Amino acid sequence: MLKKSPLAPASFPSIPEIPGVTITGQHVGLKAGPKVKDMMMACLAAGTTIAGVFTTSKCPSAPVDWCRKVLPGGKVRAIVVNSGNANAFTGIAGDRVVDATVEAAAKLAGCKKEEIFVASTGVIGQPVPPDHISKRLPKLFKALKPNSWQLAARGIMTTDTFPKGSVRKVKIGNAEVTIAGFAKGSGMIAPDMATMLGFLFTDAKIPAKVLQSILKSATDKSFNSITVDSDTSTSDTVLFCATGKGAKHPDVTSAADANLKDFRRALEEVMTDLAIQIVRDGEGAQKLVTIDVAGAVSAASARRIGLSIANSPLVKTAIAGEDANWGRIVMAVGKAGEPADRDKLSVSMGGVAITKQGQVVEGYDETPVAAHIKGKEVHIGVDIGLGRGKARVWTCDLTHGYIEINADYRS
C-alpha cells in the first residue's frame, strides 16, 4: 500500500445528489490483495446527453475505441469503469471484453448498447476472459445510490493515494445547477490526456454538441495543462454527462450562449481542481509546482514552454532537492522549440525576480527563493518578453518515490 501523498487535500468534498445520477464503487475482486475498490458504475436518467475527450495515443485501448465509436450518438445511460487491467493492446480479446461488458450493462440499464460508455485502467497488455467485467456488473448495479461519490472515486483508483472529487453550484439564468466530478491518475500523466480518467456530471439540460464544445475547451486549460512524467496513456478518458433533471433553466443551444458563461467557468474550476489533485497525487510527489508563462507569442506557445519546464527531469529533480537552480529553467525554455530570446527572458521563483534581460538581476539574493523552495508549493514565473500569450501549467517534483513506485509496478 502506498502512503497518502503529503500534498493530499484534507478530505473528499461533500458532493450532493445530482438528479438523474445514481452511482457506486465496489470491491469485486479484479485486483489482488487487500479489499480495495476496483470497479465503478454510474447510471443516468433517460435523456442524458454526453460529451467525451480521449487520449491522443495512436495505440488506444479497446474501451477508448468503443467510446469514440458511440460518442456521436450523444446519449448515455450507464458508465462502467474497472481498474487493475487497462484492456489495452489486448487485440480481439480486448474487443470481446468490451462487447460483453456493454451488453450486460445495457441489459441491466434497459437501454441500447450504444448508450453504454466504458473505461479501463491498470496494466497494459494482459488479456482477460470476455466476462471478466460483465459478470461483476450485477453487484455494482444493485449498489447504485444517488450520492455514493466517494465510493465511485475510489473504484477507479490505481496508484492514486487519495480519491479526487470536486463540486460547484452555479446558475444558468435564475436556475441553480450542480457540476460534480471525480478523477484518477498519478503516473503516466502528461498533456493530451495522460493516464487519467475523469467523470463529470451535471443536472443542467445541455445538448450533446454544446456539451462537447465546452468540455473540450475546459480540458485544454485543466487536464491538458498538467504533467507528472510526460508519459501519455492508451486509456485516457474524460466524460461529461448532463441529465437535464435539475431546476428548469432557459434553453441552451450554443456554447457561446451568454447564459452559459458562469457554467463554463464553474466547469473549468471543477476540472482544474481535479487536475491539480492529480498532480498533488503525482507518483512520489513532495511538492506541487505551478508555472506561469507570460509574454509568449501566443497562448499555445506559452503552454508548450510551460510544459517543457514542467516535463524537464532536471528542473523537477532540482525542485525535489530544494535547489533553486534557475539555470535549468532557462535550459527548459530554450529546448521548448518555441520563439524565445535569451536576452529578453525573465525568470522568477516564489515571486522573486531572479533574472532580467538575459542575466541574473544585480545583487540577486537567493535567501527568499531558497526559503520558498523548501515549502510544499513552488511557483515559477517566466516572462518571454515577446508577446501577450500566457498559460498556467502544473507539475510535481521528481523524487526517489517516483522511481520506487515505477521500477516495480507489476509485482
Place this chain on the structure above:
Amino acid sequence: MLKKSPLAPASFPSIPEIPGVTITGQHVGLKAGPKVKDMMMACLAAGTTIAGVFTTSKCPSAPVDWCRKVLPGGKVRAIVVNSGNANAFTGIAGDRVVDATVEAAAKLAGCKKEEIFVASTGVIGQPVPPDHISKRLPKLFKALKPNSWQLAARGIMTTDTFPKGSVRKVKIGNAEVTIAGFAKGSGMIAPDMATMLGFLFTDAKIPAKVLQSILKSATDKSFNSITVDSDTSTSDTVLFCATGKGAKHPDVTSAADANLKDFRRALEEVMTDLAIQIVRDGEGAQKLVTIDVAGAVSAASARRIGLSIANSPLVKTAIAGEDANWGRIVMAVGKAGEPADRDKLSVSMGGVAITKQGQVVEGYDETPVAAHIKGKEVHIGVDIGLGRGKARVWTCDLTHGYIEINADYRS
C-alpha cells in the same frame, strides 16, 4: 566524487598522434574541490579546416554564439574548453569572457580571433570575471603535446565518471588517415545536441564545406540518436577539425566522393562509439538500452518513435526495476505522434517476440525476457509494420542515482 559507472569501458583507447594536432587537459582551479582537470586546449596546424554542429536551444550559451559566428570562415587554429561554468545566460558579461578568451588564445596561437573556437560546460547563469579563462591559458599552451588525448578528455568532464575517447584508421584512396575524438556528457542529454561536447580530429585534407556535410549526417545517427533524460542543453557543441597533415590522398571536393565512403563510415563509428559511451555514463545508469525501430513510414519517423520510447520515464524506470513491462513500450509508441497501427505493432525484448498483431503472442513465456532484462545491456525491438523506415537509438535506465545526482548538483 561520483563512483565510476558500472557500464564504463575497461579503459581509454590508445589514440596515436594525429599530425597537425597538439592537445592537453589541465587542472587550473576553475572547479572547487579536488585537483580535477577543468580545462582543455587543442592547437591545430595552419590550414586546418573545421565543421561544427550546435545546440538547437533558443537560449544558447555565449561560446555557442561565438562558434556559430566564426564557423563560416571554416578555419581553426585552437580550441579552448572549460568545465565548471557553462557561460550560458550570463548576458554581456558572458560575451566579455568569450572575447577575452579568444583574444588571449589568438595571441598564443599566432592567429586571428576568428580561428579560435570555444566551449564551456557546467552550471548555467553564474557570471564570472572576463579573464576567468584567459588568464589560465598560458599554462595550457605550455603543456600542449601531440598525444595527450586522455588528459584532454578529462579536461572537459563535469558529472562524467570516465573519460570518453575513440579512434579509427581508414583509407582515402590508398592513403591511411586517422579519425580520433573525445566527448563529455552524462546528464541533460537528449537529441538535437544535448549537454554534450564532442571534439573530432583527422589528418585527412578535407574542405570545410565537405567536412560540415559529413559531420552533420554522422551527428544525426550518433549524438542525435541518444538520450539520457530528454533535456537539451544551452551549450552542446561538436567540432571536427581536419589538419591535412597526414598521408597524401586524392583530392576530396564533395561529400558524395566515392573515396570518402569508408571515411564517412569510420567517422560514424567513432561518433557512435562516443555517443554510446555518453549513454553508458548516463547519470545513475545501470543499464545500456538499445532500441531498434523498423517498419516505420520513414527513417525520421522511426527515430522519433525510438526516442519516444527512450525518453519515457515509465519505460526507463521499468528497466531499472528489471521488470519486462512491455505495455509501457506500447504506450510510448502510441504517444510518439507518428503513424502507427496498434494491430500491426510487434514488440520484442532481448530478441524474444512478445507481441504480434496487437496482442501478446500465444503462449508467451516471460522467462527468457526476465533473464535478459537482468543483464547490463537491454535490447528492445519494435516493428511498426507500416513501411521501411528504421532507426537505432540508445538510452539508459532511470534510477535512484539520477535523482541523487540531480537533486543536489550545485552544492
